[in-house]
Amino acid sequence: MSVLIVGSTALDSIKTPKAENPRLLGGSASHAAVAASFFGPVKLVGVVGKDFPKKYIELYRRHKIDLEGLQILPGKTFHWSGEYEVNMNNRRTLLTELGVFETFNPTLPKAYQASEFVLLANIAPALQHHVLDQMKRPKFVVADTMDLWLNIALPDLLKLIPRLDGFVLNDSEAHQLTKEDNVFSALQKIHKMGPKYVIIKKGSHGSILSGPRGFFICPAYPLHQVVDPTGAGDSFVGGMMGYLAAAKGSIDDSIRRAMVYGSVTASFCCEGFGLNSTTKTKRAQIERRVQELEKLTRF
Ligand code: AMP
Numbered sequence: 001m002s003v004l005i006v007g008s009t010a011l012d013s014i015k016t017p018k019a020e021n022p023r024l025l026g027g028s029a030s031h032a033a034v035a036a037s038f039f040g041p042v043k044l045v046g047v048v049g050k051d052f053p054k055k056y057i058e059l060y061r062r063h064k065i066d067l068e069g070l071q072i073l074p075g076k077t078f079h080w081s082g083e084y085e086v087n088m089n090n091r092r093t094l095l096t097e098l099g100v101f102e103t104f105n106p107t108l109p110k111a112y113q114a115s116e117f118v119l120l121a122n123i124a125p126a127l128q129h130h131v132l133d134q135m136k137r138p139k140f141v142v143a144d145t146m147d148l149w150l151n152i153a154l155p156d157l158l159k160l161i162p163r164l165d166g167f168v169l170n171d172s173e174a175h176q177l178t179k180e181d182n183v184f185s186a187l188q189k190i191h192k193m194g195p196k197y198v199i200i201k202k203g204s205h206g207s208i209l210s211g212p213r214g215f216f217i218c219p220a221y222p223l224h225q226v227v228d229p230t231g232a233g234d235s236f237v238g239g240m241m242g243y244l245a246a247a248k249g250s251i252d253d254s255i256r257r258a259m260v261y262g263s264v265t266a267s268f269c270c271e272g273f274g275l276n277s278t279t280k281t282k283r284a285q286i287e288r289r290v291q292e293l294e295k296l297t298r299f
Pocket residue numbers: 008010011012026027028080096122123124148229230231232233234235
């Protein structure tokens with residue numbers, strides 16, 4: 001089964017203490033779509049400008065990502081720029097140029113409307129609503145978000161949360177949303193807003209799921225060197241959704257393993273700038289790291 005992914009399709013200019021790389025392929029939907037593509041077919045919904053390099057379109061194609069829902073409009077592609085400190089958990093946004101995103105109105109191709117697995121990757125919640133409104137009867141809808149929307153579009157986000165099966169956010173966003181310092185209390189409060197599955201990401205410390213079968217603590221793959229963590233959260237949720245769409249059996253039976261696959265896919269993302277490392281990864285390498293994680297966490 002395929003996963004429909006909507007989110008940002010961007011050019012990212014990224015600075016770390018060691019290097020600087022301008023105009024890489026980025027955006028929440030790009031990272032999530034490539035990650036999901038390791039497990040099955042992906043349908044992408046997004047927008048780019050006429051300046052979007054052809055080589056990036058080819059890269060999506062190499063990953064067999066369906067591009068019928070990618071609009072190419074006159075104007076500039078969304079451009080985001082960020083700078084990391086020596087401690088890569090700390091990032092500063094230097095620039096956000098919306099470009100064609102300013103007037104983006106995602107209209108789903110007919111073939112997309114019956115998708116059963118939907119990932120509303122990080123993008124304005126009003127656009128996440130708009131995509132969901134066009135879906136026929138999705139089986140499993142998950143959304144990701146960011147602090148910006150908690151700051152400037154909270155009413156839209158609060159209306160979206162009850163429409164979701166799963167909600168994914170990081171620990172500082174969970175704190176901002178619930179005012180809870182304790183992650184387990186935050187999970188409980190977010191459940192009360194509607195979603196059956198709530199996942200709080202904790203960067204290099206993994207993630208925590210709260211669902212019908214209780215909690216699950218998902219480890220991050222131990223990396224000795226992080227080159228660029230941009231898109232790790234998107235790769236995590238993209239890998240998880242790709243795995244779930246391909247899995248047989250119920251969501252409850254598969255979601256823990258799906259998170260581990262998401263976590264491993266995100267580890268490859270962190271080993272190169274932008275999508276450089278993820279796009280070179282082979283499914284067999286993902287399997288090896290999953291087995292390593294299994295050994296590391298068994299007791
Ligand atoms: P992450 O590292 O998981 O937070 O995701 C980083 C990605 O989010 C980058 O590739 C950016 O292009 C994208 N991004 C940054 N700001 C925004 C925004 N306001 N809306 C949508 N995507 C964004």
